[in-house]
Amino acid sequence: MSESDNFKLVEKKSKVKNIFDSISGRYDLLNHLLSFGIDIYWRRKALKLSGINKNSFLLDVACGTGDVAIEAKKFGVEKIVGADFSHNMLRLFHKKSNWIIGNNVQMVAEQMPFKDNSFTNITVAFGVRNFYNIQEGFNSFYRVLKAQGKATIVEFQMPKNKFFAALYKFYFKKILPIIGGIISGNKSAYNYLPNSVEEFDEKVNLEILLRNSGFKRIDIYQLSFGTVQVVIAEK
Ligand SMILES: C[S@@+](CC[C@H](N)C(=O)[O-])C[C@H]1O[C@@H](n2cnc3c(N)ncnc32)[C@H](O)[C@@H]1O
Numbered sequence: 001m002s003e004s005d006n007f008k009l010v011e012k013k014s015k016v017k018n019i020f021d022s023i024s025g026r027y028d029l030l031n032h033l034l035s036f037g038i039d040i041y042w043r044r045k046a047l048k049l050s051g052i053n054k055n056s057f058l059l060d061v062a063c064g065t066g067d068v069a070i071e072a073k074k075f076g077v078e079k080i081v082g083a084d085f086s087h088n089m090l091r092l093f094h095k096k097s098n099w100i101i102g103n104n105v106q107m108v109a110e111q112m113p114f115k116d117n118s119f120t121n122i123t124v125a126f127g128v129r130n131f132y133n134i135q136e137g138f139n140s141f142y143r144v145l146k147a148q149g150k151a152t153i154v155e156f157q158m159p160k161n162k163f164f165a166a167l168y169k170f171y172f173k174k175i176l177p178i179i180g181g182i183i184s185g186n187k188s189a190y191n192y193l194p195n196s197v198e199e200f201d202e203k204v205n206l207e208i209l210l211r212n213s214g215f216k217r218i219d220i221y222q223l224s225f226g227t228v229q230v231v232i233a234e235k
Pocket of ligand 1: 016017020031043061062063064065066067068083084085086089107108109110124125126127130131132
């Protein structure tokens with residue numbers, strides 16, 4: 001990797017970390033407001049598709065304030081570890097759910113401090129797009145999953161239908177940054193959101209990256225008119 005590529009990765013890592021540390025206090029409110037509450041359904045549906053149950057050992061990567069892990073608990077999952085590199089997001093997760101204390105790890109997804117073949121399931125909701133090196137992230141997912149373990153990725157994407165895409169773009173690029181900026185006090189963070197989704201949509205093919213990391217079976221589901229994808233990869 002060239003020095004300038006390396007510099008870009010380091011730059012992205014600190015930019016993203018600063019964004020989430022700074023908006024953490026308003027993150028949940030804005031998530032529910034800007035998605036009209038549908039984000040709750042996206043996480044629940046992804047967990048259902050992943051087939052998670054009381055025997056699962058779940059690592060929720062980029063767990064943020066913990067909404068996936070909290071939902072997973074309702075599916076009967078008892079063993080849950082939450083992982084994120086933002087201290088402020090993890091602190092809010094602790095406040096929301098005292099059962100996670102001691103089971104939360106501050107770390108980067110690209111270099112996870114867990115033993116090989118540890119977890120039956122990994123979830124990552126709206127996190128992969130923010131990784132500074134997605135391939136490295138998937139390599140570590142593969143390493144820490146047990147055989148037949150599943151990585152479930154929930155991520156935004158731009159809808160394919162042209163008419164709907166135009167409406168969606170207007171909302172996502174014009175309205176959402178204004179509301180997000182006013183409520184969070186950080187306008188650039190809510191400009192980053194639509195820009196990162198667009199860039200991710202144009203440049204990243206999750207299936208190829210997952211296969212590069214060694215995942216064999218990959219299922220892809222579309223939710224809410226193709227604005228959200230759920231990708232499930234089995235080791
Ligand atoms: C959009 S939030 C999603 C939080 C949560 N999963 C949810 O569904 O609401 C993205 C999270 O990814 C975390 N994150 C981004 N890049 C990361 C990385 N490379 N390693 C660990 N966490 C990361 C951020 O700190 C943030 O909490």
